[in-house]
Each structure stands twice: as C-alpha cells, then as structure tokens.
Amino acid sequence: MSQYDWLVLVLTLTGIILYGLYKSKTTRDLDGYFLSNRSMPWYLVLLSIMGTQASAITFLSAPGQAFTDGMRFVQYYFGLPLAMVIIAISFVPVFNKMRVFTAYEYLEQRFDVKTRAFTSFLFLLQRGLSTGISIYAPSIILSSLLGWNIYITNIIMGGLLIIYTMSGGAKAVAYTQQLQFMIIFAGMFLAGYVVVSLLPENVGFLDALHVSGKLGKLNVITTGTNENGFNWSDRYNIWSGIIGGFFLALSYFGTDQSQVGRYLTAKDLVQSRMGLLMNGLIKVPMQFLILLIGALVFTFYQFYTPPIFFNKTQIELVENSPYKDSLSRMQSVHEEISAQKQTVVREFTDALALKDTATIARTSEQLKILNEESELIRSGFKNILKSQPGADTNDTNYIFLRFVIDYLPEGLVGLLIAVIFIAAWGSIAAALNSLSSSTMIDFHKRFSKRNQYVGIDKAAAADLAVSSERDYKYSRLYTLLWGIFCIVIAQFANRMGSLIEAVNVLGSLFYGVILGIFLVAFYFKGVKGNAVFIAALVMELFVIALFKWSTLGFLWLNAVGALGVVILALILEPIVRKK
C-alpha cells in the first residue's frame, strides 16, 4: 500500500470512530446501552440490520465465491424476503408489545426459565463462535498486507473492536453503520467500475458478462438436479435457497439477538416492520451485485495472468520448501495456459462483436478446456501445499483482496481496505452488543439474587430493575469478556476454508433448533415448556450428528432442526403432560 492509501485508510477509520462516539450519547442504563432508548427511525433500523449481517466476510468471501463457484450463492438469500414478511407479521408485534430486551425473555413467559436459558445459551455459543470468525476475516488482510503474524493481528483487531463497542453501545453501532454503508457502497461500486475499465479497450461490460457466462460463472439460478435426480448434498440451488434459506433467515432475523436487538431499537412497531421489509426488498439485489464483482474479476483474469494461488504467503511457503523446482515448473505451465487464454478470449470477444456464432461456440469451448487445465495446475499446487505444515489450501478469501492490491489505483486500495474494516466493525460491534445483552439480561439479571423477579410479565418491573448505573457497568464488562472470547476463537479460524460458508454452516447447526422453539411458542399454544425443552435438546444432538455423519447440504439442517423441534414437541406434549 502506498502512503496515500494509508492516509485514506486511517482517515476513514478514525472518522467512523469519532462519528460513532459523537453520536453515542445516551442514558447510562441498559435501555440506553442495549436499545438506544428505543428511538430509531426505520431507515437506521434497516441500515443496522444490513450492516450487522454484511460483515467483512461478505465483502471478502462473496466475490471469491463467485470467482470459484459462480454466482449461484445468491440463491442462498431467496428465502430471506419471505422470512422478513413472517417476522413482521408474527415476531415483531410480540417483542414490541412485551418491550423485551432480548428475544429469549419472551420464552420464559411462554414456556419456562430452563427453555429461555437453553435457547439463550445456544445463541451465545453460536454467535460467540461466528463473531470469532468475523474478527479473523479482516485480520487476514492486515497479515497479508503487512506480513504480520495472524495471531497477533487477531489480538490487535479484536482489541480495537472491544474499545469501540464498549464506549458506543447500540446507538453508536446504529449511527456508524449508517455512515459505513455509504462508504461501503461507494467503495464496491468503484471497484466494479475499475474492473470493467481495466479490460481491453474493445471489451465492454456486456462482453465481460458473456465471457464469465460462457464459463459458467453467471449460474445465478440452478435447480440442483443431475442425471440421478435431485442432489441433496448440493449446497446452493433454488430449492435449498428458498426453503433452507427461509428457515435460516427466519431463525437469524427472528431469534438471533444480534438482529432482534437491532429492530428493538426502533421507535415503534411501524419503524421495526418497515426496516425489516425494506431489507427483504434490498438484500438480494445487493448480494447479486457483490457477487457480480467476483464474476467480473474472473473475466478480468481471462485477459491478464492470475497468480497460481491468490494467497501470496502460501506461495512463499512452497518457495522455501524442497518443492521449489516443482512450483517453478507449474508456474511456467500456468503462464503458458494463461497466454493461450488471453489469445482465445480476445478471439471470443471479437467474434461477439461480429456475431460470428461458429467462432463464439469454438472459442468458448476452448476457453472452458483452458480454464479446466488452469484448475488442474492449481490443484497440483494445492497438493504440494498440503504437504507443508501450517498450510492453508483455500484461497477463496484472498481472490478479491489480491486483485484490489495488485490492480486498483492509489487511494482506492486504501478505501477498499477501509470498506472491509468498517464492514467488520459494524457487524462485530452489533454482535458483541447482543452477546453482552443476552448474558446480562438472560443470565446475570435473571439469576442474580439481588435482581430476582419471577415471570416475565413484570416488564415494567424489569424496566425499573435494569435502569441502573451498576448494570450499565456490568454490561460493559460483559462486552469486554465476550470480546476476549471472540479473539481466542479467531485464533482457530484459519482452518475453516471459505469464511462465509463457515459462518453459515455454524449458524445452521443451531439456528434450526432455536427457530423451532420460537415457532412452537408462536403457533402451538397447547405445547408447554417441558415438551419443547426435551424436543430442542434431542433435535440439537440430531442436527449435529446429521452434519457430522451425513452429506446433506448444510442449508437443509435449518429446516430439519426447526420442523423436528415442532413435530417432536407436538408428539411429546401429551406424553409429558400425562406424567
């Protein structure tokens, strides 16, 4: 990075922090710290919801995902708008009416304290682990750029976040996310523009799309079927996206405190609903555009030679090993193939301009074969890499980053790095805030003798009880402790492959069951606490076993967990009641 990039980066990040602190003035009690005194308009709720979901992982991994696997990942978001509608109808009015601090408070009134505690525990476990990965994601940027040790970088990155989150609370989280989104959109738009402008003179945006389309990267809609019928282990297709994605989004936005905490900050029911419904309209196109950048970067590398592997430090690892000569042979073959690709792709785009269908068909076939050969070389490199201790054979997260550093103009590199940082900060800050709120409200205040109150109906009593300076200080302490926990988790995140997938897989292990508990609570009034508690416990073990020993695509785990809890609880209820 040039000095100019550093200047842009430092100024942007400092600006965000100062803006957050300036906007963070609120009452020194739990209502102010966790819920911004319930004062937010819908557009801030919307930006906060989107900013919490779209972490650095979104901007690092998604373009890489499109580069390697095509744009079909967007289908994963198809269930989200449907989930927004259901949450706006069923979930929000209940949370709003009860004026809860956490979604899990409601479960005590509906079922019992053990179901509330169990659900909150599952949330804390899942969100704590996911946030650890979210700290690791921006850390790989620093380590790759500056050659810093990744473990130390995690500690520095997490340390900065803890200070920021502890000082600001939910209000600072929401207001900074507003500014962050403007910078993120500006940065990503400029990156997309630069990719296209760097293409050869006679190659335009549509030509670029034709190239990546012919090479299978614009596979936005896939049906998940092959010659043997529907492939249940296929991760992203329209069905797993609509059904599995629906359950995942319903669980994430309806029952994950990091999201529930965002729309609980809204001024009233109307503002919460509008924020969620707008998210339902905007999320899919936004994700489509981010993935499109990845597909365009793929086209770009048909005209220019890509690195054999996008994580530079891993290439250096092999360069300093006995496989140095093999690497150099592979690199020369890789460059030879790339040169051939450049010739063929130019022939292809020329044929496009002339509408010469025969040449288009021939060159696109040739390009496919050349790209398969490139992949074989890359696989060969990965095999060598595997033999090295501490090697990371997945470079999906490095693809976009490598492109940014190598090809974007001065200043824009700094801005794009800032985009990744502030996206990470927005989502991690919201997550730490929610981890702290669940620990404080669902465990500390619920089980501390000084604050004991029985039943949740005492919303007014709870409001009174929580508004104290002492609780405010404890909440800040829990934010600190969770921050430390997440840093520890970040140290182990480098073995998880594509980070965006790792977070989603992790979510799918717990979200289905948590959602099942809430579905029973909302729609099956006859089922009581004991039945749902046993059903949730059994299904959680079943989902983990399914993930470990079956090849079922992870998105389906959400549906299995949620429906499993509902069905099992309905079966168990008469049996438990008799006993």
Added chain:
Amino acid sequence: MNQEKIPVFKKWSYWYILVIVVLIAKIIFFSLFTKFFS
C-alpha cells in the same frame, strides 16, 4: 392507544404482497439472466 400510520399503503398486507411479488420478479429476471449469458 396510538393508531399506527403505515407508510405508502393502507394495509400492511400490501407491503407483504409487494415483497413477495418483487422476489418472484427477481427470480424470473435471474433465470433469464442465467439463460441469456450461458
């Protein structure tokens, strides 16, 4: 009791229909997009 004022439409159900219709439109657009560029 405060009467909630829904933006743009008279009923929330119109908003819900809009979100679902827009989703269907997106899926149709993406299908055509996939076919056109494949």
